[in-house]
Amino acid sequence: MIEGILIGLTTALTLQNILMVMVGCFFGTIIGMLPGLGPMTAIALMIPITYGFDPATGLILMAGVYYGAVFGGSTSSILLNAPGVPGTVATSFDGYPMAQQGKAGKALAIAAWSSFAGGTLSAIYLLFMAPSLSKVSLSFRSPDYFALMILGLTAIAAFSSKGQFLKAMMMVVLGLMLASVGQDSLSDITRFTFDNMNLTDGISFVLVVMATFAMSEALTIILKRNDPTSAAKQVSLTELGSIKINKEERTKMYKTIPRSSIIGFLIGVLPGAGATIASFLAYGMERNVVNDEEKEKFGKGSVNGLSAPETANNAACSGSFVPMLTLGIPGSGTTAVMLGALLGFGVQPGPRLYMTNPEIFWSIIMSMYIGMVILLILNLPLIPYIARILAVPKNYLIPLILFFSVTGIYVMSFNNFDIYLMIGIAVVATFLRLYDFPMPPLILAFVLGGLMEENLRRSLLLSNGSWEFLWDRTLTLCILLTTILIVVWHFYKSIIRK
Amino acid sequence: MNINTTKIISLLFFIFSAFYLYTAYQIQVFAFDENAPFNARTFPIYLGYAGLFFSGLKLVLPEPYTIKVDHKNLEYKKTAILIIIAIIYGATILKVGYFLTTSLFLFSSYYFLGERRWILMFLLSFPFVAAFMYLLHGILDIYLRDPFLQSIGVMG
Numbered sequence: 225m226i227e228g229i230l231i232g233l234t235t236a237l238t239l240q241n242i243l244m245v246m247v248g249c250f251f252g253t254i255i256g257m258l259p260g261l262g263p264m265t266a267i268a269l270m271i272p273i274t275y276g277f278d279p280a281t282g283l284i285l286m287a288g289v290y291y292g293a294v295f296g297g298s299t300s301s302i303l304l305n306a307p308g309v310p311g312t313v314a315t316s317f318d319g320y321p322m323a324q325q326g327k328a329g330k331a332l333a334i335a336a337w338s339s340f341a342g343g344t345l346s347a348i349y350l351l352f353m354a355p356s357l358s359k360v361s362l363s364f365r366s367p368d369y370f371a372l373m374i375l376g377l378t379a380i381a382a383f384s385s386k387g388q389f390l391k392a393m394m395m396v397v398l399g400l401m402l403a404s405v406g407q408d409s410l411s412d413i414t415r416f417t418f419d420n421m422n423l424t425d426g427i428s429f430v431l432v433v434m435a436t437f438a439m440s441e442a443l444t445i446i447l448k449r450n451d452p453t454s455a456a457k458q459v460s461l462t463e464l465g466s467i468k469i470n471k472e473e474r475t476k477m478y479k480t481i482p483r484s485s486i487i488g489f490l491i492g493v494l495p496g497a498g499a500t501i502a503s504f505l506a507y508g509m510e511r512n513v514v515n516d517e518e519k520e521k522f523g524k525g526s527v528n529g530l531s532a533p534e535t536a537n538n539a540a541c542s543g544s545f546v547p548m549l550t551l552g553i554p555g556s557g558t559t560a561v562m563l564g565a566l567l568g569f570g571v572q573p574g575p576r577l578y579m580t581n582p583e584i585f586w587s588i589i590m591s592m593y594i595g596m597v598i599l600l601i602l603n604l605p606l607i608p609y610i611a612r613i614l615a616v617p618k619n620y621l622i623p624l625i626l627f628f629s630v631t632g633i634y635v636m637s638f639n640n641f642d643i644y645l646m647i648g649i650a651v652v653a654t655f656l657r658l659y660d661f662p663m664p665p666l667i668l669a670f671v672l673g674g675l676m677e678e679n680l681r682r683s684l685l686l687s688n689g690s691w692e693f694l695w696d697r698t699l700t701l702c703i704l705l706t707t708i709l710i711v712v713w714h715f716y717k718s719i720i721r722k
Numbered sequence: 723m724n725i726n727t728t729k730i731i732s733l734l735f736f737i738f739s740a741f742y743l744y745t746a747y748q749i750q751v752f753a754f755d756e757n758a759p760f761n762a763r764t765f766p767i768y769l770g771y772a773g774l775f776f777s778g779l780k781l782v783l784p785e786p787y788t789i790k791v792d793h794k795n796l797e798y799k800k801t802a803i804l805i806i807i808a809i810i811y812g813a814t815i816l817k818v819g820y821f822l823t824t825s826l827f828l829f830s831s832y833y834f835l836g837e838r839r840w841i842l843m844f845l846l847s848f849p850f851v852a853a854f855m856y857l858l859h860g861i862l863d864i865y866l867r868d869p870f871l872q873s874i875g876v877m878g
Contacts, residue, residue, distance in 0.1 A: 273858075390780045393776045394732070394776045394777055397739070397769060404765065411752060411755065413749065413752075413762040443801055443805070446801045447798070447801045448795070448796065449800070619832055620846055622804070622831070623828050623832055626804070630811060634866075640812055640815070643815070647808050655731075659728050661731070676765075680765060681765075685760055
């Protein structure tokens with residue numbers, strides 16, 4: 225492991241890579257702050273830029289963007305009550321009331337320190353757990369992978385917001401259907417191309433991400449421009465207050481951070497759960513463990529209430545790298561985008577990545593530490609200035625998002641058809657989003673589609689067409705039982721709620 | 723009978739899944755693969771049935787939460803204009819070139835979204851695109867096809 229850490233440090237500490245972390249954190253913070261634009265959009269926008277780099281550098285840039293965007297999302301949660309990402313919704317519960325009390329600077333500082341601590345602690349957990357998880361995952365066979373993918377897709381659907389399970393499952397199926405377009409990987413038989421040569425290689429992952437996130441987000445913002453209920457409100461920020469945290473507040477944070485980081489990391493490791501669930505769970509747990517006096521402050525500007533979700537969502541970010549790097553299964557929609565980018569670089573994440581590409585594996589882990597430090601150094605002094613980006617008029621923001629989306633596809637394929645297809649998918653996605661059909665399950669399914677078919681093919685061929693492979697191995701059976709448990713639990717909760 | 727939009731979307735998805743399933747059955751596989759446990763059409767067929775199953779369930783089960791979209795407050799006109807501009811942008815980018823089409827796309831988008839600060843509009847279109855092109859093409863070495871700039875001798 226020491227050798228791996230040294231390899232990682234050597235790669236991560238090159239001037240170019242440190243610069244990439246800095247650039248990533250900075251742009252991630254700015255993009256994440258803009259309501260509606262989360263880490264997934266930020267990373268998707270970065271993909272064309274990473275084409276010019278080697279895989280390690282590209283991923284380091286994307287990891288920096290990821291952390292930056294999560295922190296940026298917290299900023300718009302605290303200042304505008306308009307979470308940039310679902311993972312920072314819980315941050316607004318106590319962050320926004322603090323800002324309203326004239327303590328916006330303090331709230332942002334608590335968020336920055338909590339994010340830093342959460343991210344750093346979870347990077348330490350990752351350092352020790354990832355290699356062992358990688359070894360465990362070497363025992364995985366095709367049926368286990370297939371079951372794991374089913375689990376990941378079901379989990380992301382089940383953890384969607386209330387009443388959306390079936391909608392999310394429909395999006396999962398749609399994502400898998402989109403992934404099935406093009407040549408079959410084994411027989412090279414073309415499927416669903418309707419004799420269109422442009423579809424022979426399938427639909428590009430970047431195209432789907434750009435269409436369903438960046439472009440449809442831009443269209444949604446325009447569409448809902450006059451909607452009074454829309455969260456994307458512009459407010460003037462005149463008073464940020466002090467950014468100093470006093471001793472009493474620090475004491476509270478010392479207790480909150482370790483427990484929230486553990487919850488965040490463990491939830492992040494689960495495929496499909498991610499930062500949103502982690503932040504809500506950490507918030508809920510914190511509320512249960514504090515004394516009655518502090519409990520009363522929750523929802524009115526509690527330090528614990530702000531620190532807990534912030535620590536957890538950043539810890540979950542690191543945690544979600546574990547299944548992506550060691551199993552090739554993304555723990556969240558954002559890591560699904562990164563997985564796609566990795567595949568684009570020709571790197572196959574999975575149990576063997578740790579051995580075949582140690583420099584990528586370790587440099588990402590090491591760059592997390594560096595990223596956390598840089599994020600803090602960059603963001604604390606820049607808090608008053610960064611906040612001004614929230615005043616960027618939508619008239620400029622929207623065309624620029626569309627421009628980045630089209631450029632991303634243009635530099636990739638030099639093909640008009642792909643641009644039309646992207647616009648078409650974006651229009652459909654905008655309409656679907658209007659009626660609360662979630663997009664992350666679609667992306668996760670699109671990314672996993674090819675791998676899922678591959679593993680099902682191998683499993684069925686090995687078992688001579690019998691579905692017994694689903695319960696032949698204990699591990700496969702356990703994973704499938706977990707999937708069933710998640711579905712049953714989801715329906716049980718729905719009934720209880722009624 | 724009042725049918726909500728989510729049900730209509732589910733119905734459309736149901737029809738789409740049925741069409742997908744039909745197309746999946748039409749996929750031509752090699753003769754020796756026809757009776758194999760898994761061939762090119764196996765996975766799509768499962769997906770087709772899964773689509774029918776989930777959208778069918780959504781159609782049949784009662785809607786737990788009704789999503790109300792106030793169409794009066796939605797900016798359909800501006801969104802449609804922006805989509806049309808994006809389509810024109812996509813149609814001309816290869817023939818005319820990246821610089822001119824992108825700059826015009828940005829400029830016209832700012833205009834149609836209600837912006838009238840001409841200098842800012844100009845700065846955030848032509849010089850901005852030039853700088854971005856320099857970053858991609860000049861620094862990152864990503865090829866950008868531009869017949870217009872090539873015709874006036876700016877780009878090699």
